[in-house]
Every structure is written in C-alpha cells, then in structure tokens.
Amino acid sequence: MIVSPQDKNKIKQMNPLVLAFVGDGVETLFVRAKVALSGDAKANALHKKASAEVNAHAQSEQAERVLPYLTEEEKDVFLRARNSKSRHHAKNFSVTDYRRASGWEAVIGYLYLTGEIDRLKELFELMEKI
Template identity: 50%
Template structure:
C-alpha cells in the first residue's frame, strides 16, 4: 500500500509538530479501521473506544512499548517529537504524557510519510498487543 495522497514530501524536512499533526490522523485511522473491522456496533461505542485509544495517556503508554524496537532513525524522530515545544498542554493531561504522545504521533507521521506502510503496520500491531 502506498500513501493516500502520495505527493512528493520529504518528512526529514518537516518539524516534529508537523509530523505529529499527520501522525495523529494516521494513528486514529488505524484505530478506527481496527475497531470497525472487529464488528458492527453503535457509533457512540466506536467513538468512545477510539477516544480511549488515541488519548494522550494511552499513546504515552504505547510509546513506551515501542521504544525498545525503534530503529536509530525512528528513535531520533521520536526524541525530536518529545522535545518539541508544544505551546500548551490540555488541563486533563500530564506534561510528560503529552510530550510522549506528541513524540508517538511524530513517529507515526514520519513512518507514514516515508511510505513504509509495512513498518507502520508492525508498529501498530505492537501497540495493539500492548493494549490487549
């Protein structure tokens, strides 16, 4: 599978917050597709299950599971995302969790934009195992 829009884009030139912006959407699409493919259920339940998996705390926990298996390049992207100046932290989030979630999203954005969809699936499967 290739990227959805598939225009020329060099993720190495993008800021970590820009990578997190796209990674947020990529990860949420993975979560939504996984939930829908598990079976038909009310949309409200799908929404609640999605929010539980894409929230800051859940992403921070998932990031901890991925750290040991990241390549050097992926770890560098993760660290750039974690150290990014986010401007604000939602009142219901811990600062450390928010930074880890931003890093997690930056990682997903970077891997997606490199076109390495197989690696993206691998990372997502590891996240799913962590949530099982």
C-alpha cells in the same frame, strides 16, 4: 496509501510537531478502522472505544512499550518531537504524557509520509501484542 512517499531528507526537515499532527490523523484512522471491524455497530460505542486509545495518556503508554523496538532513525524523530516546545498540552493529561504522545505521533507521521507503510503496520501490530 493516499499520499505518495516523500523524500526522507525532506520529511526529516519538517517541524516534528507537524509530523505529530499527521501521525495523530493516521493513528486515529487506524484505531477507528480497528474498532469499526470489532463488531459493535453503535457509533457512540465505537467513538468511546477509539477515544480510549487515541488520547495523550494512552499514546504515552504506547510509546513507552514500543520505544525499545524503534530504529535509531525512528528514535531520533521521537526525541525531536518529544523535546519540541509546544505552547499547549492536553488539559486532562500531564505534560510528560503529552510530549511522549507527540513523539509517538511524530514517528507515525514520519513513517506514513515516507511511505514506510509496512513498518507502520508492523509497529501497530507490535503495539497490540505488547
């Protein structure tokens, strides 16, 4: 954990798309570490593997799978981000995928910033299983 855990109420006040911004970075780091440890030593191959998991469509599917396992608090963060109006979306993916991915990223960002690393790890592990 590089950032000290922040007050939940403070983090809940943040723009949900800012939480998604943080969550995108956290998930990218998680996925890059996972593929780096997978044994393939070629950077280009690692990049392709990571990119296949960290994009709006893949994250949208992850959100769908993990949504039933979220706490009410996490669902609230997810819905706030998913329903936030963004001026743009990923050009190669649908608006629905982009918004759902933003919701998932916001949950990740929220858990990271509040120091709930065990819960974050639990959700990442769950995502790998389901």
